[in-house]
Amino acid sequence: MRTFCDDIKDIALPSYAEQIIKAKMRAGAAKNRFGWWDHSVLDNEALQVLLEVALDSGNYHDLMVYAAMIAYRAELKEEEKGEAK
Numbered sequence: 001m002r003t004f005c006d007d008i009k010d011i012a013l014p015s016y017a018e019q020i021i022k023a024k025m026r027a028g029a030a031k032n033r034f035g036w037w038d039h040s041v042l043d044n045e046a047l048q049v050l051l052e053v054a055l056d057s058g059n060y061h062d063l064m065v066y067a068a069m070i071a072y073r074a075e076l077k078e079e080e081k082g083e084a085k
Contacts, residue, residue, distance in 0.1 A: 017064060024065045036069050037076070044073070 035041030
């Protein structure tokens, strides 16, 4: 049987992930790193390598960020296809 604590953890996860991603993005911007959405700056293969390195090294915060970037790129691509119709 699910408990209130179980529900709280499910509710807290998206907020936690958002905080981590925002912090990582701010840290990257402070180092003048940007353009993850631009394939000429960072292509899909390079982003996939970064994801794999984060996974192999157990850096789950970076893994979360790179996975989100890949997922969002895929969503943007689908939206662009829909607009082109």
